[in-house]
Amino acid sequence: MVTRTQKPVPFSQKFESWLPRIVVSPLFALSLFFVYGFIGWTLYISFTKSGVMPNYTFEGLSQYERLWATPRWYVALGNMFVFSGLFIVISLTIGIFLAILLDQRVRIEGVIRTIYLYPMALSFIVTGTVWKWILNPGLGIQNFVRKAGFEDFSFDWLVNSDYAIYTVVIAAVWQSSGYAMALFLAGLRSVDDEILKAAAIDGASAFRTYFSVVLPIMRPVFLSTVIILAHLAIKSFDLVIALTGGGPGYATDMPATFMYAFAFQRSELGVAAASAVMMLTTVIAIVVPYLYSELRGKKR
Amino acid sequence: MNRRNLGGIVQQKGARHLAMRALLFLTLGVFCLYYLAPLIVMVATSLKSLEEIRTGSLISLPQDVTFDAWSKAWSSACVGVRCDGLKPFFWNSVAMVVPAVAISTILGALNGYALTKWQFRGANVIFALILFGAFIPFQVILLPMARTLGVLGLAGTIPGLVFVHIIYGLAFTTLFFRNFFIGVSDGIIQAAQVDGAGFFGIFFRIVLPMSLPAIVVTVIWQFTQIWNDFLFGIAFTVGDSNPVTVALNNVVNTSTGVKEYNVDMAAAIIAALPTLAVYVIAGAYFVRGLSAGAVKG
Numbered sequence: 001m002v003t004r005t006q007k008p009v010p011f012s013q014k015f016e017s018w019l020p021r022i023v024v025s026p027l028f029a030l031s032l033f034f035v036y037g038f039i040g041w042t043l044y045i046s047f048t049k050s051g052v053m054p055n056y057t058f059e060g061l062s063q064y065e066r067l068w069a070t071p072r073w074y075v076a077l078g079n080m081f082v083f084s085g086l087f088i089v090i091s092l093t094i095g096i097f098l099a100i101l102l103d104q105r106v107r108i109e110g111v112i113r114t115i116y117l118y119p120m121a122l123s124f125i126v127t128g129t130v131w132k133w134i135l136n137p138g139l140g141i142q143n144f145v146r147k148a149g150f151e152d153f154s155f156d157w158l159v160n161s162d163y164a165i166y167t168v169v170i171a172a173v174w175q176s177s178g179y180a181m182a183l184f185l186a187g188l189r190s191v192d193d194e195i196l197k198a199a200a201i202d203g204a205s206a207f208r209t210y211f212s213v214v215l216p217i218m219r220p221v222f223l224s225t226v227i228i229l230a231h232l233a234i235k236s237f238d239l240v241i242a243l244t245g246g247g248p249g250y251a252t253d254m255p256a257t258f259m260y261a262f263a264f265q266r267s268e269l270g271v272a273a274a275s276a277v278m279m280l281t282t283v284i285a286i287v288v289p290y291l292y293s294e295l296r297g298k299k300r
Numbered sequence: 301m302n303r304r305n306l307g308g309i310v311q312q313k314g315a316r317h318l319a320m321r322a323l324l325f326l327t328l329g330v331f332c333l334y335y336l337a338p339l340i341v342m343v344a345t346s347l348k349s350l351e352e353i354r355t356g357s358l359i360s361l362p363q364d365v366t367f368d369a370w371s372k373a374w375s376s377a378c379v380g381v382r383c384d385g386l387k388p389f390f391w392n393s394v395a396m397v398v399p400a401v402a403i404s405t406i407l408g409a410l411n412g413y414a415l416t417k418w419q420f421r422g423a424n425v426i427f428a429l430i431l432f433g434a435f436i437p438f439q440v441i442l443l444p445m446a447r448t449l450g451v452l453g454l455a456g457t458i459p460g461l462v463f464v465h466i467i468y469g470l471a472f473t474t475l476f477f478r479n480f481f482i483g484v485s486d487g488i489i490q491a492a493q494v495d496g497a498g499f500f501g502i503f504f505r506i507v508l509p510m511s512l513p514a515i516v517v518t519v520i521w522q523f524t525q526i527w528n529d530f531l532f533g534i535a536f537t538v539g540d541s542n543p544v545t546v547a548l549n550n551v552v553n554t555s556t557g558v559k560e561y562n563v564d565m566a567a568a569i570i571a572a573l574p575t576l577a578v579y580v581i582a583g584a585y586f587v588r589g590l591s592a593g594a595v596k597g
Contacts (some may be wrong), residue, residue, distance in 0.1 A: 019499040020418035027411050027470060030427050035433040035468045038441040045443065046595075054447075084460035094331075101328055114583055115332045120340075121586065122572050123528035125545045127569040129552050130338045133345065133561055134358065142515040178335065182587055235437050238530040242416060242549055259439040264535065276439040287435045291428070 039280065046273035048209035054269055058079050065103025072250050073275065076258040079165050083231035083254065086169045087176070091112035091229055092222075094173065100210055102181070103188045113185070124175065128242025130229035131171040132158065164244050168236075168252055171243055175233060180225055188214065188223030227290050234282055346370060353561055369562035373570055377563050380539065380549045386570055389541070389547035393527060393574075396458050396543055400465035401522040407466070408473020408518060413507055415474070416481040417489050418499065427478060434471035440469075442535050449536060456538040465526045466534060471526070472587035473518050476589070480514035481507070513585075520582055521589035524575050544571045 049059040067073055098116060102109055119127065129181045139157040139214035145153040157163035191214055199209045217223075244252040246261070253261075254274055263272035338361075345353060346369050347362040356363070371500075372394070375385040415423045445464060446455070454460030486506070492502045533543040542550070548571045550562050579586050 016498050020414040021420055021545065022428060023410055023414045023499070024423075026472075027407060028430065030467060031430045031433055031470065034441065035436060035471075036429075038444040039436070041444040042440050054443075055450065098328075100332060103323055104324055106324070106328065112328055112332060113587075114580075115335050117587065118576065119335060119584075121524060121529065121575045123548075123575070125528075125530050125547050126568045126572040127338075128341050129548065129564060132552070133342060134338060139466070140358055140560065147357055160324065174335070174338065179590060182590060186303065199531050237439075238545075241445050241530070241534075242552070245553065256437065256439055259442075260531075260535070263439075263443055273443060276437070276442070280440045281435040283435060287553055288432075289433070291431065 029187065041080060042273045043274050045269060046277045050269040050273070052267040052269070059270075062156075063274040067271050067274045070271070071077065071146070072253060075250055076253040076275075077254050079252060080234065080254050082165055083169055083172070083236070084230060086166070086244060087172050087233050088226060088229045090169070090173045090179045091177040093224065094177040095184050096215075098177075098181040099184035099188055102185055113182070116181055118178070119175040119178050122175065124236075124238035124240045127171055127175045127237050131150065131167065131174070133169050133244050135170070158246060161248045164248060164252045168240055168243055170232075172236065172239055175239075176229065180229065183221060183225045184218070187218045191217055223290070227286060230286055232285075235281060306582050310499025324401055337377060342565045346373075346562050347521075348571060350558070350560060350562060356499060365414060369566040370559070371561045372560070373551070373566035377551050377560075378554055379542075379547045380554070382539070384530070384553065385557055386414070386547055388569055389542050389544045389571065392537075392541060392547075393544040394459060396465070397523060398527050400462045400469065400526050401519055402463075404466045404469035404473050404522055405515065405518050407470060407507065408475075409477045409511065410503065411470070411474040412479075412481050413503055415501075416478055417484070417486065417502075417507070427474070430471055431475055432471070433468065434475060438468065438531055439504050442531075448533065456536070456541055458537070458541050460505055461532060461536055461541070461543070465529070468532075469522055469526065472521065476518045476521065477511065480511055484510070516582065516585045520585050522588075523578060527575050547571075570577045 012176065028298060040168055045054055046055075046063050047061070048055050048057055049057060051060060087196060104113060106112065118243060135155075135158040137154075137159060138153075139142070140157040145155070157167045195217070196209065201215050204213070235256060237260065240246055240252055240257050246253045246257045255278065259272050259279065260276045262268045341358060344359070344361055347367070348356065349364065349366055349368070352363060373386055374381055374390075376385050377385045379386070379389065410430050449455040449460045449464070452460070452463075452464060488506060489502055492506055497505070528545060529543070530545045530549070533546040534549075536544065537543065548567050551567045556559045
């Protein structure tokens, strides 16, 4: 930076040196108001007895007590754990597997990668619409297999309250596993060639090289992929709405759809705010330590 | 396990190598099919008549190709009570996405530039605080935003939706440009300063022209995110001002009359076409945006 300490500084230069701050401040103020201010508002509402309309009298934890006494909330939480767990594990497995395969000097890699990743460009509403059609028992896969001669074949997960949540997993994995592949492939490409050569000279097989040399080096990629997928999973709303509408009944409800239903359909602002705060807490617990280490790591 | 068996992947010659390669391509091919199948089913179904859907099978190709479902989805399918097809809602999305992407990108560029090239005290803290906005579950701001839009007189309107997308897109656009500008040498800025160029002069004449790649990545990311958004669309717009994703969901879930799967599929393709086109044309930038938005904090 240019130093201007010797002479008294003319106003125009002083203004110029403040300009970056003047430009950033309104944008920062927007962020403070619309992110932190709004979080504060929602947090406060969750401690009041707001119903159809916001009510600003402080009420303590009563909305949280109501939330945790609502059976539907437990369904939503249970679904979130089942969905996130399966979604993350399956997407990671497919992602690593495909990334390793694509790393074997495949000539048409570009084309294949494009095919694996295109679902990421689709809206979850489109994905939900397609899979709703494919999984539809009447005309979809079930009907297809039955016509192929297996009369007793049954695949009605979409309309079965015990299994409907797994259809959400199927569609979500289809959409996002290519993304995991792309992240891992980028990670594999950044592994130093020298390390691979050294492993080859030591006589390690390709299999062993990947599992005991390459994958441990890629631990940061693992971590960020898991966090991104977890973050996607907790926020999932569109896909559930488009695929199952939260049903049958509320069998596939998730915290995001629960919050929406209580806020905009049942007009229970207090419970809705409390559930939103629970979601935020979960995301913070996952994301903040990660962001902290990332930003700190950068400075060094 | 026998080491030699698995070592085949990196061996250069021999029958075993050939077999491994065949297996490799077979597996890759199966996965290609897995990712493409829903798209093929979607296109095939949209080109069939309802009669053929009922009698045919899920994966059979259309015998009589008909575009009736497409024209119906575009201009006469019923979205709720209105039966003008997706057309008006598609244009709603266009009217939403263009200003929202343009404004959030420009503001992000300015923000990223000021935060990296004019490192003032607290710049990093400000960046971290802004960045956090990219990670919050939006459920936590839905209620106050709905009220704020009401107060501003923007409730249920497209300008209101544009406003929301700009506000919450800012965290991402700032992130993209900050990551890009951090790699730009400070020397260029200092040289321009010595030549007497000011904050905006440097921004418009030097920094902006050289940040074309960052602009492309940001525009594509924002376009995809905003076009595909559903949550803000359903929470902050009503009926006639719905974006296309909300309209698509309404078409599919309209329960009156006969269920027309071919129209549903045609509608889904129409809603997906803009982002798919961007992906096909500028896939490399799309991927760069995905990994920039993801890995680097």
